[in-house]
Amino acid sequence: MTFEAPRPPADRQQAPPTWGRAPLLRVLLAQAVGAFFAFLGAFAAAAWFGLTAPLFVVLVTQGVIAARLGERLFRLPRWWIPIQMVMPPAAALLSGFDVPAWIYLAAFVVLALVFWNAAGSRVPLYLSNATTETALATLLPDRPGARFIDLGHGFGATVLTLAKVRPDMIVEGIESAPFPFLVSWIRRLIIGPANARILYGDLWKRGLAPYDMVYVFLSPAPMSAIFEKAKAEMMPGSLLVSNSFAVEGIEPTETRVLDDGRRTKLYLYRF
Numbered sequence: 594m595t596f597e598a599p600r601p602p603a604d605r606q607q608a609p610p611t612w613g614r615a616p617l618l619r620v621l622l623a624q625a626v627g628a629f630f631a632f633l634g635a636f637a638a639a640a641w642f643g644l645t646a647p648l649f650v651v652l653v654t655q656g657v658i659a660a661r662l663g664e665r666l667f668r669l670p671r672w673w674i675p676i677q678m679v680m681p682p683a684a685a686l687l688s689g690f691d692v693p694a695w696i697y698l699a700a701f702v703v704l705a706l707v708f709w710n711a712a713g714s715r716v717p718l719y720l721s722n723a724t725t726e727t728a729l730a731t732l733l734p735d736r737p738g739a740r741f742i743d744l745g746h747g748f749g750a751t752v753l754t755l756a757k758v759r760p761d762m763i764v765e766g767i768e769s770a771p772f773p774f775l776v777s778w779i780r781r782l783i784i785g786p787a788n789a790r791i792l793y794g795d796l797w798k799r800g801l802a803p804y805d806m807v808y809v810f811l812s813p814a815p816m817s818a819i820f821e822k823a824k825a826e827m828m829p830g831s832l833l834v835s836n837s838f839a840v841e842g843i844e845p846t847e848t849r850v851l852d853d854g855r856r857t858k859l860y861l862y863r864f
């Protein structure tokens with residue numbers, strides 16, 4: 594199946610989606626409610642049965658309640674579940690050690706620079722493997738001068754590998770998390786190749802009209818908006834490839850299952 598893609602005016606681009614509202618606030622709310630019920634339970638156990646629950650147990654209970662509420666009531670993605678569970682006991686454990694305050698700050702800054710988009714865009718960082726890169730190489734257009742872009746290029750491996758495989762193409766990636774961008778930019782500077790371009794910026798602001806092939810490995814959350822953007826901006830005959838995440842309600846032109854450990858699925862949408 595192919596999708597009709599009208600040729601858009603050069604300045605026409607899709608507006609960024611509005612999903613992902615205040616996830617950190619929802620995490621805090623879930624933890625607050627979890628703490629309320631966990632401590633209420635501990636007080637009730639002490640008052641009625643004379644049982645004193647160890648603080649660690651109360652905090653684990655808080656984490657479990659928060660994880661459950663986060664998923665069910667506050668509609669947080671599932672990957673918050675383990676984080677929510679571990680957060681309260683981990684905080685208590687760390688407060689028992691004499692860890693200098695700057696270490697917390699440094700850890701926070703590094704994590705924020707790496708997982709820049711995880712909270713707001715609901716797109717965490719995980720990377721395409723070598724099998725996927727080989728499969729992507731077979732999908733690249735035959736035409737010399739054709740253009741490819743990886744939207745959210747992470748540490749740049751896919752961009753640099755494909756650029757090496759196809760020196761006749763222009764292979765680009767765009768990334769908005771500062772640390773992965775910087776690492777990719779330095780890698781490109783040191784090892785090339787010259788036809789690879791590492792860009793810093795928001796993928797939603799990047800016009801897709803010049804690209805023959807667009808690759809995404811994001812999360813389920815933005816897929817409908819990505820598809821709409823690609824359909825509106827990409828030229829007839831061009832290809833959108835999504836690693837692992839299909840577009841809800843849209844039948845892909847083709848699905849490829851790769852021969853790797855996780856049986857990676859590539860969803861192909863030809864316009």
Ligand SMILES: C[S@@+](CC[C@H](N)C(=O)[O-])C[C@H]1O[C@@H](n2cnc3c(N)ncnc32)[C@H](O)[C@@H]1O
Pocket residue numbers: 707709710714716717718719720721743744745746747748751767768769770773794795796797809810811
């Ligand atoms: C799952 S990783 C994939 C990395 C790489 N494409 C790969 O396949 O190895 C998704 C990447 O998209 C980036 N990202 C998420 N939202 C973005 C946005 N609005 N603009 C640019 N990059 C974004 C994240 O920072 C992350 O590095």
